[in-house]
Amino acid sequence: NIMTTSADEGQFLNMLLKLINAKNTMEIGVYTGYSLLATALALPEDGKILAMDINRENYELGLPVIQKAGVAHKIEFKEGPALPVLD
Numbered sequence: 001n002i003m004t005t006s007a008d009e010g011q012f013l014n015m016l017l018k019l020i021n022a023k024n025t026m027e028i029g030v031y032t033g034y035s036l037l038a039t040a041l042a043l044p045e046d047g048k049i050l051a052m053d054i055n056r057e058n059y060e061l062g063l064p065v066i067q068k069a070g071v072a073h074k075i076e077f078k079e080g081p082a083l084p085v086l087d
Helices: 007-019 034-042 056-068 082-086
Strands: 024-028 048-053 075-079
Touching: 007 034, 024 034, 034 048, 034 056, 048 056, 048 082, 056 075
Parallel strands: 024 048, 048 075
Antiparallel strands: none
16 A cells, blocks of 8 residues: 555654654644654654644554554644644
């Protein structure tokens, strides 16, 4: 599926975020949450992700894995189009 992030891409994203010492990120369109999880794992304990998707079900699909990984506290989810959230 073209919308999903591959394992290699997830690891690369994780490495890049660690290299630049990212603390705050945003994700527009979470789909199953794989890249969201990779990002959350790369951020420091006090890091934050603003995650946006027009469909809450997409976010909730991957949420159990995110919770099991212990990084749900880093994610603020907003349902709806990204532009109004960013404005």
